[in-house]
Amino acid sequence: MLKITPYLGILVLIVSIGGLWYPALGYFMLLVFAAIFLISPFRGRWFCGNLCPRGSLVDFWISKISRKEKIPAVFRSFWLRIPVFFLLMGFMGYRVMSVIGTLNMFEKIGMILVTMCIVTTVIAVIFGTFLSPRAWCTFCPMGTAQNLLGGKKYQLQVKQENCISCKKCEKVCPMQLDVCNSEAMSDCIKCGRCVEACPKDALCF
Ligand code: SF4
Ligand code: SF4
Ligand code: SF4
Structure with a gap:
């Protein structure tokens, strides 16, 4: 992960709280969407x-109060993820279309984006607190989009000959993935924690 990664959470609070007074902050979400669609075809999630x-x-704030339970398998199922994707994206698209051409359109669209940020953050914090920090990330629409666009790109490599099956990698994986499995892990978020935790240098990208 990058050195700035632990500090980026502050941006969510700035957009969610500041956006109530300055709806233009909602346009920060467009930067996020752009980054996702530019990066994921080459580096997955x-x-x-x-x-x-x-x-x-x-990961860095809610994890301190999280119950850190096992994430239910159904959260990773595309039977849940695809409807959640279309529901949230469709609702946002519908609301944006309904204000196009009206007075203060720029501000109204900004507020729709701020509202979307608040709603998804509240869901992520609730699931993060009572289940596991990254529970929301298993079915977040933007995570699903990245999985579909480049889930097989930039895969974690496991040197099976070095692996001693100590499972330290799986204990630190925030997505609770089966790290040593040689199958492609399209929901790996490339955080590198497993690589750092492995005592045998059996993992690399
Ligand atoms: S899955 Fe999690 S980390 Fe990825 S875009 Fe959604 S909220 Fe962000
Ligand atoms: S890089 Fe490792 S720890 Fe991070 S999500 Fe992928 S498998 Fe899990
Ligand atoms: S931490 Fe390394 S050695 Fe231990 S199970 Fe994972 S890959 Fe294998």
Whole structure:
């Protein structure tokens, strides 16, 4: 992960709270969308583990109060993720379309983006607190989009000959992935924690 990753969570608070008074802050979300669609075709979910402000918020702040339970398998299912994607994106698109051409359109669209940021942050914080810090990230629409756009790119490599099956990598994985499995892990957020935790240098990107 990057040196600035732990501090990015502050941006969520700035947009969610400051945006109530300055709706233009909501346009920061467009930067996030742009970064996601530029990065994910080459690096999969790298954005989630390194640059996402909400990911940083749950990983470094909410994790301190989280119950750290097991994330239910259904959260990773595309039967849940695809409807959640279309529901949230469709709702946001519908609201944006309904204000196009009206008075103060720029501000209204900014407020729609701020509202979306607040709603998704509240969901992420609730799941992060009562379940696991990254629970929301298993079915977040932007995580699903990155999975579909580049989930097989920039894969974690496991040197099976070095691995002693100590499972230290799995204990530190915020996405609770089966790290030593040689199958492609399309939901790996490339945070590098498993690489750092491995005592046998069996992992690399
Ligand atoms: S899954 Fe969503 S909230 Fe989580 S880090 Fe990725 S983009 Fe951010
Ligand atoms: S497998 Fe490793 S790099 Fe991927 S999310 Fe888990 S800890 Fe991070
Ligand atoms: S931490 Fe390294 S040695 Fe231990 S199970 Fe994971 S890959 Fe294997």
